[in-house]
Amino acid sequence: MELLYNSTRNKSEKLTASMAILKGLAEDGGLFVPEWIPKLSMDLDLLKDMSYQETAYEVMRRFLTDFTEEELKDCIRRAYDEKFDTPEIAPIHKTEDVCYLELFHGATIAFKDMALSILPHLLTTAARKNQVKGDIVILTATSGDTGKAALAGFQDVEGTRIIVFYPKNGVSPIQEKQMVTQKGGNTYVVGIRGNFDDAQTGVKKLFGDKELQREMEAAGMQFSSANSINIGRLVPQIVYYVYGYAKLYGAGEIKKGEPLNVVVPTGNFGNILAAYYAKQMGLPIGKLVCASNDNKVLYDFFQTGCYDRNREFILTTSPSMDILISSNLERLLYLISGEDDGKDAALMKELSETGRYRIDDGMRSRLSDFRGGFATEEETAKEIRRVYRESGYVLDPHTAVASCVYGKYRGESGDETKTLIASTASPYKFTRSVMEAVDERYASKGDFELVDELERLSGIRVPKAIEEIRTAPVLHDTVVEVPEMKDIVKKILGL
Ligand SMILES: *Cc1c(COP(=O)(O)O)cnc(C)c1O
Numbered sequence: 001m002e003l004l005y006n007s008t009r010n011k012s013e014k015l016t017a018s019m020a021i022l023k024g025l026a027e028d029g030g031l032f033v034p035e036w037i038p039k040l041s042m043d044l045d046l047l048k049d050m051s052y053q054e055t056a057y058e059v060m061r062r063f064l065t066d067f068t069e070e071e072l073k074d075c076i077r078r079a080y081d082e083k084f085d086t087p088e089i090a091p092i093h094k095t096e097d098v099c100y101l102e103l104f105h106g107a108t109i110a111f112k113d114m115a116l117s118i119l120p121h122l123l124t125t126a127a128r129k130n131q132v133k134g135d136i137v138i139l140t141a142t143s144g145d146t147g148k149a150a151l152a153g154f155q156d157v158e159g160t161r162i163i164v165f166y167p168k169n170g171v172s173p174i175q176e177k178q179m180v181t182q183k184g185g186n187t188y189v190v191g192i193r194g195n196f197d198d199a200q201t202g203v204k205k206l207f208g209d210k211e212l213q214r215e216m217e218a219a220g221m222q223f224s225s226a227n228s229i230n231i232g233r234l235v236p237q238i239v240y241y242v243y244g245y246a247k248l249y250g251a252g253e254i255k256k257g258e259p260l261n262v263v264v265p266t267g268n269f270g271n272i273l274a275a276y277y278a279k280q281m282g283l284p285i286g287k288l289v290c291a292s293n294d295n296k297v298l299y300d301f302f303q304t305g306c307y308d309r310n311r312e313f314i315l316t317t318s319p320s321m322d323i324l325i326s327s328n329l330e331r332l333l334y335l336i337s338g339e340d341d342g343k344d345a346a347l348m349k350e351l352s353e354t355g356r357y358r359i360d361d362g363m364r365s366r367l368s369d370f371r372g373g374f375a376t377e378e379e380t381a382k383e384i385r386r387v388y389r390e391s392g393y394v395l396d397p398h399t400a401v402a403s404c405v406y407g408k409y410r411g412e413s414g415d416e417t418k419t420l421i422a423s424t425a426s427p428y429k430f431t432r433s434v435m436e437a438v439d440e441r442y443a444s445k446g447d448f449e450l451v452d453e454l455e456r457l458s459g460i461r462v463p464k465a466i467e468e469i470r471t472a473p474v475l476h477d478t479v480v481e482v483p484e485m486k487d488i489v490k491k492i493l494g495l
Pocket of ligand 1: 320
Protein backbone atom coordinates (compact mmCIF):
# COMPACT_ATOMS: atom_id res chain seq x y z
CA MET A 1 0.00 0.00 0.00
CA GLU A 2 1.29 3.47 -0.84
CA LEU A 3 2.24 5.56 2.18
CA LEU A 4 1.75 9.29 1.64
CA TYR A 5 3.07 12.27 3.57
CA ASN A 6 1.45 15.47 4.78
CA SER A 7 2.51 18.60 6.61
CA THR A 8 2.19 18.61 10.42
CA ARG A 9 0.24 21.86 9.93
CA ASN A 10 -2.12 20.73 7.17
CA LYS A 11 -3.39 17.20 6.68
CA SER A 12 -5.41 17.82 3.55
CA GLU A 13 -2.54 17.81 1.03
CA LYS A 14 -0.73 14.51 0.56
CA LEU A 15 2.56 13.90 -1.21
CA THR A 16 4.54 10.83 -2.17
CA ALA A 17 7.64 10.03 -0.13
CA SER A 18 9.93 11.13 -2.97
CA MET A 19 8.17 14.49 -3.27
CA ALA A 20 8.36 15.02 0.49
CA ILE A 21 12.11 14.36 0.37
CA LEU A 22 12.55 16.72 -2.57
CA LYS A 23 10.66 19.56 -0.90
CA GLY A 24 12.26 19.12 2.53
CA LEU A 25 9.92 21.52 4.31
CA ALA A 26 6.20 22.00 3.60
CA GLU A 27 5.10 25.33 2.14
CA ASP A 28 3.13 26.17 5.29
CA GLY A 29 6.34 25.84 7.34
CA GLY A 30 5.30 22.45 8.71
CA LEU A 31 7.28 19.21 8.60
CA PHE A 32 6.33 16.23 6.48
CA VAL A 33 5.04 13.20 8.39
CA PRO A 34 3.76 9.84 7.16
CA GLU A 35 -0.03 9.34 7.20
CA TRP A 36 0.58 6.40 9.52
CA ILE A 37 3.63 4.67 10.96
CA PRO A 38 4.09 1.28 9.31
CA LYS A 39 4.61 -1.85 11.40
CA LEU A 40 7.89 -3.69 11.28
CA SER A 41 6.22 -7.09 11.89
CA MET A 42 9.34 -9.12 11.25
CA ASP A 43 10.71 -12.00 13.25
CA LEU A 44 13.75 -11.05 15.29
CA ASP A 45 15.27 -14.39 14.44
CA LEU A 46 15.46 -13.15 10.85
CA LEU A 47 16.53 -9.63 11.75
CA LYS A 48 19.34 -10.72 14.05
CA ASP A 49 21.33 -12.20 11.17
CA MET A 50 20.84 -9.32 8.78
CA SER A 51 23.57 -6.92 7.74
CA TYR A 52 23.09 -3.20 8.31
CA GLN A 53 22.24 -2.78 4.64
CA GLU A 54 19.61 -5.53 4.72
CA THR A 55 18.06 -4.07 7.87
CA ALA A 56 18.05 -0.64 6.23
CA TYR A 57 16.13 -2.02 3.27
CA GLU A 58 13.51 -3.69 5.48
CA VAL A 59 12.91 -0.51 7.48
CA MET A 60 13.08 2.01 4.68
CA ARG A 61 10.94 0.17 2.15
CA ARG A 62 8.04 0.41 4.59
CA PHE A 63 8.28 4.22 4.59
CA LEU A 64 9.47 5.09 1.09
CA THR A 65 6.85 3.14 -0.80
CA ASP A 66 7.21 4.95 -4.13
CA PHE A 67 10.88 3.94 -4.46
CA THR A 68 11.35 0.69 -6.36
CA GLU A 69 13.28 -2.15 -4.75
CA GLU A 70 16.13 -1.54 -7.17
CA GLU A 71 16.24 2.20 -6.47
CA LEU A 72 16.23 1.80 -2.72
CA LYS A 73 18.80 -0.98 -2.67
CA ASP A 74 21.02 1.08 -4.93
CA CYS A 75 20.82 4.08 -2.56
CA ILE A 76 21.62 1.85 0.41
CA ARG A 77 24.55 0.18 -1.31
CA ARG A 78 26.13 3.51 -2.25
CA ALA A 79 25.59 4.98 1.22
CA TYR A 80 26.78 2.26 3.57
CA ASP A 81 30.04 1.21 1.96
CA GLU A 82 33.75 1.65 2.69
CA LYS A 83 33.14 5.23 3.77
CA PHE A 84 32.41 3.55 7.09
CA ASP A 85 35.45 2.20 8.88
CA THR A 86 33.69 -0.99 10.02
CA PRO A 87 31.47 -3.42 8.09
CA GLU A 88 29.07 -3.44 11.05
CA ILE A 89 28.37 0.26 10.26
CA ALA A 90 26.92 0.80 13.78
CA PRO A 91 28.79 -1.43 16.26
CA ILE A 92 27.85 -1.78 19.92
CA HIS A 93 30.40 -1.16 22.67
CA LYS A 94 29.58 -2.83 25.98
CA THR A 95 30.79 -1.68 29.35
CA GLU A 96 29.79 -3.21 32.66
CA ASP A 97 26.59 -1.18 33.11
CA VAL A 98 25.45 -0.19 29.68
CA CYS A 99 25.75 -0.55 25.90
CA TYR A 100 26.84 2.26 23.60
CA LEU A 101 25.55 2.18 20.03
CA GLU A 102 28.42 3.79 18.11
CA LEU A 103 26.97 5.92 15.35
CA PHE A 104 30.20 7.68 14.41
CA HIS A 105 32.00 5.31 12.07
CA GLY A 106 31.15 7.23 8.87
CA ALA A 107 33.13 9.74 6.82
CA THR A 108 32.83 12.70 9.19
CA ILE A 109 32.85 10.75 12.49
CA ALA A 110 29.49 11.93 13.85
CA PHE A 111 26.07 10.27 13.77
CA LYS A 112 24.89 12.65 11.04
CA ASP A 113 26.68 10.36 8.57
CA MET A 114 24.11 7.63 9.29
CA ALA A 115 21.49 9.63 7.40
CA LEU A 116 23.52 12.07 5.34
CA SER A 117 25.44 9.40 3.50
CA ILE A 118 22.15 8.20 2.01
CA LEU A 119 20.18 11.45 1.67
CA PRO A 120 21.98 12.67 -1.48
CA HIS A 121 21.12 9.37 -3.19
CA LEU A 122 17.50 9.47 -2.04
CA LEU A 123 17.26 13.06 -3.23
CA THR A 124 18.78 12.54 -6.68
CA THR A 125 16.65 9.41 -7.14
CA ALA A 126 13.59 11.41 -6.09
CA ALA A 127 14.50 14.16 -8.57
CA ARG A 128 14.78 11.62 -11.37
CA LYS A 129 11.47 9.98 -10.46
CA ASN A 130 9.69 13.33 -10.48
CA GLN A 131 11.31 14.63 -13.66
CA VAL A 132 12.99 17.55 -11.89
CA LYS A 133 15.07 19.33 -14.50
CA GLY A 134 17.07 22.05 -12.75
CA ASP A 135 19.65 22.02 -9.98
CA ILE A 136 18.71 21.22 -6.42
CA VAL A 137 20.21 23.68 -3.98
CA ILE A 138 20.67 22.27 -0.51
CA LEU A 139 20.41 24.96 2.11
CA THR A 140 21.55 23.86 5.54
CA ALA A 141 22.07 25.32 8.99
CA THR A 142 24.48 23.46 11.22
CA SER A 143 25.43 23.38 14.85
CA GLY A 144 28.63 21.69 13.72
CA ASP A 145 28.15 18.11 12.58
CA THR A 146 25.35 18.27 10.00
CA GLY A 147 27.33 20.76 7.94
CA LYS A 148 30.35 18.58 7.34
CA ALA A 149 28.33 15.40 6.89
CA ALA A 150 26.07 17.11 4.34
CA LEU A 151 29.03 18.67 2.51
CA ALA A 152 30.76 15.29 2.31
CA GLY A 153 27.55 13.62 1.16
CA PHE A 154 26.76 16.14 -1.58
CA GLN A 155 30.30 16.92 -2.73
CA ASP A 156 30.33 16.79 -6.55
CA VAL A 157 26.93 15.07 -6.69
CA GLU A 158 25.66 16.03 -10.13
CA GLY A 159 22.63 18.30 -10.25
CA THR A 160 23.14 19.59 -6.70
CA ARG A 161 24.76 22.51 -4.94
CA ILE A 162 25.08 22.87 -1.21
CA ILE A 163 25.31 25.97 0.99
CA VAL A 164 26.03 25.49 4.70
CA PHE A 165 25.61 28.18 7.36
CA TYR A 166 27.36 27.69 10.70
CA PRO A 167 27.69 29.88 13.82
CA LYS A 168 31.18 31.39 13.50
CA ASN A 169 31.93 31.15 17.22
CA GLY A 170 29.69 28.21 18.08
CA VAL A 171 31.49 25.11 16.82
CA SER A 172 34.58 23.20 17.94
CA PRO A 173 37.94 24.01 16.26
CA ILE A 174 37.99 20.60 14.57
CA GLN A 175 34.38 20.94 13.41
CA GLU A 176 35.20 24.32 11.84
CA LYS A 177 38.39 23.07 10.20
CA GLN A 178 36.49 20.09 8.76
CA MET A 179 33.99 22.42 7.10
CA VAL A 180 36.21 25.24 5.84
CA THR A 181 38.58 22.78 4.15
CA GLN A 182 35.74 21.13 2.21
CA LYS A 183 36.56 20.39 -1.42
CA GLY A 184 34.13 20.11 -4.32
CA GLY A 185 32.97 22.45 -7.07
CA ASN A 186 29.42 22.63 -5.68
CA THR A 187 30.10 23.29 -1.98
CA TYR A 188 29.82 26.61 -0.13
CA VAL A 189 30.43 27.24 3.57
CA VAL A 190 29.42 30.50 5.24
CA GLY A 191 29.98 31.54 8.88
CA ILE A 192 27.35 33.76 10.47
CA ARG A 193 27.69 36.15 13.39
CA GLY A 194 24.97 34.53 15.47
CA ASN A 195 24.11 31.20 17.06
CA PHE A 196 22.65 28.00 15.61
CA ASP A 197 19.06 29.10 16.17
CA ASP A 198 19.78 32.26 14.14
CA ALA A 199 21.17 30.10 11.35
CA GLN A 200 18.24 27.67 11.43
CA THR A 201 15.60 30.43 11.57
CA GLY A 202 17.39 32.27 8.74
CA VAL A 203 17.39 29.16 6.57
CA LYS A 204 13.71 28.45 7.27
CA LYS A 205 12.96 32.05 6.26
CA LEU A 206 14.74 31.59 2.94
CA PHE A 207 12.69 28.45 2.31
CA GLY A 208 9.52 30.50 2.82
CA ASP A 209 10.69 33.48 0.73
CA LYS A 210 8.29 33.55 -2.26
CA GLU A 211 10.24 36.19 -4.18
CA LEU A 212 13.45 34.19 -3.90
CA GLN A 213 11.57 31.05 -4.93
CA ARG A 214 10.37 32.74 -8.12
CA GLU A 215 13.89 33.87 -8.96
CA MET A 216 15.17 30.37 -8.33
CA GLU A 217 12.52 28.82 -10.56
CA ALA A 218 13.29 31.27 -13.34
CA ALA A 219 16.94 30.25 -13.10
CA GLY A 220 15.99 26.55 -13.10
CA MET A 221 16.81 25.80 -9.46
CA GLN A 222 14.93 24.68 -6.37
CA PHE A 223 15.77 24.49 -2.68
CA SER A 224 15.80 21.40 -0.54
CA SER A 225 17.02 20.71 2.97
CA ALA A 226 19.61 18.39 4.46
CA ASN A 227 18.55 19.25 8.01
CA SER A 228 16.64 16.74 10.07
CA ILE A 229 13.45 18.53 9.09
CA ASN A 230 13.78 16.45 5.90
CA ILE A 231 11.91 13.16 6.27
CA GLY A 232 14.68 11.61 4.16
CA ARG A 233 16.94 12.02 7.16
CA LEU A 234 14.55 10.75 9.78
CA VAL A 235 13.73 7.45 8.09
CA PRO A 236 17.34 6.22 7.76
CA GLN A 237 17.82 6.99 11.46
CA ILE A 238 15.14 4.50 12.47
CA VAL A 239 17.29 1.74 11.00
CA TYR A 240 20.01 1.69 13.67
CA TYR A 241 17.57 1.25 16.52
CA VAL A 242 16.10 -1.81 14.84
CA TYR A 243 19.61 -3.03 14.02
CA GLY A 244 20.88 -2.37 17.57
CA TYR A 245 17.96 -4.21 19.16
CA ALA A 246 18.33 -7.17 16.80
CA LYS A 247 22.09 -7.41 17.45
CA LEU A 248 21.59 -7.33 21.23
CA TYR A 249 19.00 -10.07 20.83
CA GLY A 250 21.36 -12.05 18.61
CA ALA A 251 24.12 -11.75 21.20
CA GLY A 252 21.83 -13.04 23.94
CA GLU A 253 21.87 -9.71 25.78
CA ILE A 254 18.08 -9.40 25.68
CA LYS A 255 15.22 -11.83 25.25
CA LYS A 256 12.73 -11.59 22.43
CA GLY A 257 10.32 -8.77 23.17
CA GLU A 258 12.20 -7.61 26.28
CA PRO A 259 12.04 -3.83 26.59
CA LEU A 260 15.19 -1.87 25.85
CA ASN A 261 15.55 1.69 27.13
CA VAL A 262 17.34 4.20 24.95
CA VAL A 263 19.16 7.35 26.02
CA VAL A 264 19.78 9.93 23.33
CA PRO A 265 21.89 13.11 23.52
CA THR A 266 19.44 15.53 21.98
CA GLY A 267 19.49 18.82 20.12
CA ASN A 268 17.06 19.13 17.24
CA PHE A 269 15.11 16.06 18.46
CA GLY A 270 15.72 14.08 15.25
CA ASN A 271 17.64 11.14 16.65
CA ILE A 272 15.32 10.46 19.58
CA LEU A 273 12.27 10.93 17.37
CA ALA A 274 13.63 8.17 15.12
CA ALA A 275 13.74 5.92 18.21
CA TYR A 276 10.13 6.85 18.96
CA TYR A 277 9.14 5.98 15.38
CA ALA A 278 10.94 2.64 15.81
CA LYS A 279 8.85 2.04 18.92
CA GLN A 280 5.67 2.91 17.03
CA MET A 281 6.73 0.38 14.39
CA GLY A 282 6.60 -2.24 17.11
CA LEU A 283 10.22 -2.42 18.27
CA PRO A 284 10.18 -3.19 22.03
CA ILE A 285 11.70 0.07 23.20
CA GLY A 286 10.90 0.95 26.82
CA LYS A 287 11.68 4.43 28.03
CA LEU A 288 13.14 7.11 25.79
CA VAL A 289 15.45 9.27 27.86
CA CYS A 290 16.07 12.66 26.28
CA ALA A 291 19.44 14.02 27.44
CA SER A 292 20.22 17.74 27.24
CA ASN A 293 23.21 19.88 28.13
CA ASP A 294 22.89 23.28 29.89
CA ASN A 295 20.48 24.36 27.12
CA LYS A 296 17.85 22.25 28.86
CA VAL A 297 14.73 23.55 27.15
CA LEU A 298 13.61 19.96 26.41
CA TYR A 299 14.19 18.82 29.99
CA ASP A 300 11.95 21.64 31.20
CA PHE A 301 9.37 20.73 28.56
CA PHE A 302 9.14 17.12 29.72
CA GLN A 303 9.03 18.29 33.35
CA THR A 304 6.33 20.93 32.96
CA GLY A 305 4.60 20.62 29.59
CA CYS A 306 5.74 24.14 28.81
CA TYR A 307 8.23 24.81 26.02
CA ASP A 308 10.00 28.10 26.57
CA ARG A 309 12.90 29.26 24.45
CA ASN A 310 13.09 32.64 26.18
CA ARG A 311 16.35 32.05 27.96
CA GLU A 312 20.05 32.56 27.54
CA PHE A 313 21.71 30.53 24.79
CA ILE A 314 24.68 28.79 26.41
CA LEU A 315 27.77 27.70 24.47
CA THR A 316 28.89 24.31 25.79
CA THR A 317 31.43 21.59 25.04
CA SER A 318 28.63 19.64 23.29
CA PRO A 319 27.90 22.27 20.61
CA SER A 320 25.74 20.00 18.45
CA MET A 321 23.17 20.15 21.24
CA ASP A 322 23.33 23.92 21.74
CA ILE A 323 19.83 24.47 20.43
CA LEU A 324 16.79 26.21 21.87
CA ILE A 325 14.35 25.48 19.05
CA SER A 326 14.19 21.72 18.53
CA SER A 327 12.53 21.47 15.13
CA ASN A 328 11.58 17.82 15.21
CA LEU A 329 9.59 18.22 18.40
CA GLU A 330 6.88 19.44 16.07
CA ARG A 331 6.54 15.92 14.69
CA LEU A 332 6.09 14.56 18.21
CA LEU A 333 3.49 17.23 19.04
CA TYR A 334 1.59 16.18 15.95
CA LEU A 335 1.51 12.57 17.12
CA ILE A 336 0.59 13.26 20.76
CA SER A 337 -2.17 15.66 19.74
CA GLY A 338 -3.84 12.78 17.88
CA GLU A 339 -2.56 14.11 14.54
CA ASP A 340 -4.35 17.40 15.05
CA ASP A 341 -2.85 19.66 12.37
CA GLY A 342 -4.80 22.71 13.58
CA LYS A 343 -3.47 22.35 17.11
CA ASP A 344 0.06 21.85 15.85
CA ALA A 345 -0.14 24.95 13.66
CA ALA A 346 -1.50 27.00 16.59
CA LEU A 347 1.31 25.89 18.94
CA MET A 348 3.96 26.66 16.33
CA LYS A 349 2.43 30.09 15.73
CA GLU A 350 2.62 30.75 19.44
CA LEU A 351 6.23 29.62 19.50
CA SER A 352 7.21 31.96 16.69
CA GLU A 353 5.30 34.91 18.19
CA THR A 354 6.04 34.54 21.90
CA GLY A 355 8.86 31.99 22.05
CA ARG A 356 6.80 29.67 24.21
CA TYR A 357 3.77 27.39 24.34
CA ARG A 358 2.12 24.98 26.76
CA ILE A 359 0.58 21.65 25.77
CA ASP A 360 -2.69 20.47 27.33
CA ASP A 361 -3.08 17.56 29.76
CA GLY A 362 -4.30 15.21 27.04
CA MET A 363 -1.09 15.71 25.10
CA ARG A 364 1.04 15.46 28.24
CA SER A 365 -0.49 12.13 29.15
CA ARG A 366 0.85 10.74 25.89
CA LEU A 367 4.41 11.60 26.81
CA SER A 368 4.74 8.86 29.43
CA ASP A 369 7.35 6.98 27.37
CA PHE A 370 9.70 9.94 27.62
CA ARG A 371 11.97 11.12 30.40
CA GLY A 372 14.04 14.30 30.30
CA GLY A 373 17.42 14.76 31.93
CA PHE A 374 20.36 17.12 31.65
CA ALA A 375 24.03 17.30 32.51
CA THR A 376 25.96 20.46 33.38
CA GLU A 377 29.39 21.17 31.92
CA GLU A 378 31.07 19.98 35.10
CA GLU A 379 29.04 16.77 35.24
CA THR A 380 29.83 16.06 31.58
CA ALA A 381 33.59 16.44 32.09
CA LYS A 382 33.40 14.27 35.19
CA GLU A 383 31.56 11.56 33.26
CA ILE A 384 34.25 11.49 30.56
CA ARG A 385 36.89 11.11 33.29
CA ARG A 386 34.92 8.46 35.19
CA VAL A 387 34.21 6.22 32.20
CA TYR A 388 37.80 6.52 30.99
CA ARG A 389 39.24 5.65 34.42
CA GLU A 390 36.84 2.77 35.01
CA SER A 391 36.95 1.12 31.61
CA GLY A 392 39.46 2.88 29.33
CA TYR A 393 36.63 3.87 26.97
CA VAL A 394 36.74 7.50 25.83
CA LEU A 395 33.40 9.26 25.31
CA ASP A 396 32.85 12.41 23.30
CA PRO A 397 31.10 15.22 25.25
CA HIS A 398 27.67 14.60 23.62
CA THR A 399 27.71 10.93 24.49
CA ALA A 400 29.00 11.85 27.94
CA VAL A 401 25.93 14.05 28.49
CA ALA A 402 23.75 11.03 27.69
CA SER A 403 25.85 8.71 29.80
CA CYS A 404 25.65 11.05 32.80
CA VAL A 405 21.91 11.53 32.37
CA TYR A 406 21.50 7.75 32.25
CA GLY A 407 23.36 7.40 35.57
CA LYS A 408 21.13 10.01 37.19
CA TYR A 409 17.95 8.48 35.72
CA ARG A 410 18.87 4.98 36.86
CA GLY A 411 19.75 6.24 40.35
CA GLU A 412 16.52 8.19 40.77
CA SER A 413 14.11 5.69 39.18
CA GLY A 414 15.71 2.38 40.13
CA ASP A 415 14.92 1.31 36.54
CA GLU A 416 17.33 -1.53 35.74
CA THR A 417 16.00 -2.18 32.23
CA LYS A 418 18.74 -2.97 29.70
CA THR A 419 19.81 0.30 28.14
CA LEU A 420 21.34 1.47 24.89
CA ILE A 421 23.02 4.87 24.79
CA ALA A 422 23.27 6.52 21.38
CA SER A 423 26.93 7.41 20.99
CA THR A 424 26.82 10.27 18.54
CA ALA A 425 30.39 11.38 17.91
CA SER A 426 33.95 10.16 17.95
CA PRO A 427 35.97 11.73 20.78
CA TYR A 428 38.42 12.84 18.07
CA LYS A 429 35.91 15.41 16.91
CA PHE A 430 36.05 17.16 20.27
CA THR A 431 39.62 16.34 21.24
CA ARG A 432 40.28 19.44 23.30
CA SER A 433 37.20 19.17 25.54
CA VAL A 434 37.70 15.44 25.92
CA MET A 435 41.40 15.62 26.83
CA GLU A 436 40.92 18.51 29.24
CA ALA A 437 38.18 16.50 30.93
CA VAL A 438 40.50 13.51 31.31
CA ASP A 439 43.32 15.63 32.72
CA GLU A 440 43.63 19.40 33.17
CA ARG A 441 47.29 19.42 32.27
CA TYR A 442 46.41 18.93 28.61
CA ALA A 443 45.04 22.50 28.49
CA SER A 444 48.36 23.93 27.33
CA LYS A 445 48.76 21.67 24.28
CA GLY A 446 47.93 22.34 20.62
CA ASP A 447 44.91 20.78 18.88
CA PHE A 448 46.83 18.20 16.89
CA GLU A 449 49.21 17.39 19.74
CA LEU A 450 46.08 16.44 21.62
CA VAL A 451 44.92 14.27 18.75
CA ASP A 452 48.13 12.23 19.01
CA GLU A 453 47.80 12.08 22.78
CA LEU A 454 44.23 10.80 22.47
CA GLU A 455 45.44 8.04 20.18
CA ARG A 456 47.91 6.95 22.84
CA LEU A 457 45.28 7.14 25.58
CA SER A 458 42.39 5.39 23.83
CA GLY A 459 44.32 2.91 21.74
CA ILE A 460 42.03 3.81 18.83
CA ARG A 461 43.73 4.95 15.64
CA VAL A 462 43.32 8.56 14.53
CA PRO A 463 40.41 8.48 12.05
CA LYS A 464 40.97 9.38 8.43
CA ALA A 465 38.61 12.35 8.81
CA ILE A 466 41.09 13.92 11.25
CA GLU A 467 44.28 13.03 9.36
CA GLU A 468 42.84 14.70 6.27
CA ILE A 469 42.40 18.10 7.89
CA ARG A 470 45.76 18.31 9.65
CA THR A 471 47.36 20.09 6.71
CA ALA A 472 44.39 20.84 4.45
CA PRO A 473 44.14 24.44 3.17
CA VAL A 474 41.20 26.66 4.14
CA LEU A 475 38.95 27.00 1.08
CA HIS A 476 35.99 28.88 2.60
CA ASP A 477 36.34 32.06 4.65
CA THR A 478 33.11 34.01 4.11
CA VAL A 479 31.48 35.34 7.28
CA VAL A 480 28.25 37.38 7.21
CA GLU A 481 25.79 39.04 9.58
CA VAL A 482 22.44 37.21 10.00
CA PRO A 483 20.40 39.71 7.90
CA GLU A 484 22.87 39.19 5.02
CA MET A 485 22.06 35.50 4.56
CA LYS A 486 19.72 36.08 1.64
CA ASP A 487 22.21 38.30 -0.21
CA ILE A 488 25.01 35.79 0.09
CA VAL A 489 22.77 32.98 -1.19
CA LYS A 490 21.82 35.08 -4.20
CA LYS A 491 25.45 35.94 -4.83
CA ILE A 492 26.53 32.29 -4.64
CA LEU A 493 23.76 31.23 -7.00
CA GLY A 494 24.38 34.12 -9.39
CA LEU A 495 20.85 35.55 -9.00
C1 LIG B 1 23.35 16.45 15.88
C2 LIG B 1 23.99 15.85 17.06
C3 LIG B 1 23.26 15.59 18.23
C4 LIG B 1 21.80 15.96 18.36
O1 LIG B 1 20.98 15.17 17.53
P1 LIG B 1 19.50 15.67 17.17
O2 LIG B 1 18.99 14.69 16.20
O3 LIG B 1 19.65 17.05 16.58
O4 LIG B 1 18.74 15.70 18.44
C5 LIG B 1 23.91 14.99 19.29
N1 LIG B 1 25.22 14.68 19.21
C6 LIG B 1 25.95 14.92 18.11
C7 LIG B 1 27.39 14.59 18.12
C8 LIG B 1 25.36 15.50 17.00
O5 LIG B 1 26.10 15.74 15.91
